[in-house]
Amino acid sequence: MNRPHISIVVPVYKAEECLEELYRRLRAVLEPISPDFEIVLVEDCGGDGSWQVIERLAVQDARVKGIQFSRNFGQYYGITAGLDYCLGDWVVVMDCDLQDRPEEIPHLYNKALEGYDVVLARRGQRQDRWHKRITSWLFYKIFAWLADIEYDGEVGTFRLLSRKVVLNYRRFGEQLRYFSALVQWLGFPTAYVDVEHGERFAGKSAYSWSRLFKLATDTIIAFSDKPLRLAVRFGFALSSLSFIYGVYILYRAVIYGFPIVGWSSLFVSLYFIGGVIIALLGVLGIYLGKTFDEAKKRPLYVVSRTTTEAMDTQS
Known part of the structure; x- marks a missing residue:
């Protein structure tokens, strides 16, 4: 033939x-x-x-x-x-x-x-x-x-x-x-x-819509580690902003004698940072999960x- x-x-x-x-x-x-x-x-x-x-x-x-x-x-x-x-x-x-x-x-x-x-x-x-x-x-x-x-x-x-x-x-x-x-x-x-x-x-x-979203997510994870790098940059940016704001509060308290108050904003900040940490861990977990799937070496199709x-x- x-x-x-x-x-x-x-x-x-x-x-x-x-x-x-x-x-x-x-x-x-x-x-x-x-x-x-x-x-x-x-x-x-x-x-x-x-x-x-x-x-x-x-x-x-x-x-x-x-x-x-x-x-x-x-x-x-x-x-x-x-x-x-x-x-x-x-x-x-x-x-x-x-x-x-x-x-x-x-x-x-x-x-x-x-x-x-x-x-x-x-x-x-x-x-x-x-x-x-x-x-x-x-x-x-x-x-x-x-x-x-x-x-x-x-x-x-x-x-x-x-x-x-x-x-x-x-x-x-x-x-x-x-x-x-x-x-x-x-x-x-x-x-x-x-x-x-x-x-x-x-x-x-x-x-x-759900299948399209899953396809988009899997495709991006398969071809790029940019989400991880963006997560690292966001974490550093958030830490830098928090440090600058902390220095500003301390400066006002020492130089001008303003009391350090704001329990409500403190709790909101903690919940915000906690949510960001969980989200970033989720991104990392997705990559680890896909790596685990690849390590199994299962056939692509049957x-x-x-x-x-x-x-x-x-x-």
Whole structure:
């Protein structure tokens, strides 16, 4: 069997209504590029009929390969599994809801042929609700500041990678995996292509406010120790202000004879400082907890079954 020229890696979560259309449009744009392609669909146990659709597509077309996790691990672990299993010389990573339009893949591919290992799809006008656009913009601004890296918030998951990038990405072993930042960290020649952001074909986003907040927190902790350094600076600043104010009170008492009073302000100050200490210990505790998770060396994901295994059983 020849190595596929191009692989499409798609994490799948509650996408039963999208998969048939996704396959149809992918096949239409990939066959003119090369008939040697594969579509790797990683089903993240969304609880709907997505896996049954993937199995049906794999029977119809051997170029469709399905992977199902044993439980829900998350989008970035789905991407990791897809990159571990794919075989193509070029690999496109995209979402399953068709907001990443398959018709843009030839533009990414043609740009890569100019000599780039990474081609990022930059969305000009996002087809999302206003609150999601605002929170995404805010997240990327805060993330770039805390992680001390430059990151374009108009770039999502949709991108094309060379085989070289994929092989190096597989070397990452950390549990906290922010796909876009890891690819950027690798440092391979990168280009941008402006693309049209499509409408969601069916369903709604699986990211709730709580999941988005957890993702943002985990990502910042995974890529930066700046919160710790900010906590140290804040502690020194608070101590310096307290010392200056103490000297001022002592000066007034000694020089002008003002009595030292203010039990209420003393108690408020104690509670304030106590709260700050607890918060800073909490930040430190989060980092220690994540370090503990990394030290366990657990597998990043667990595969329950693949379509290849199912076809082998049938044969």
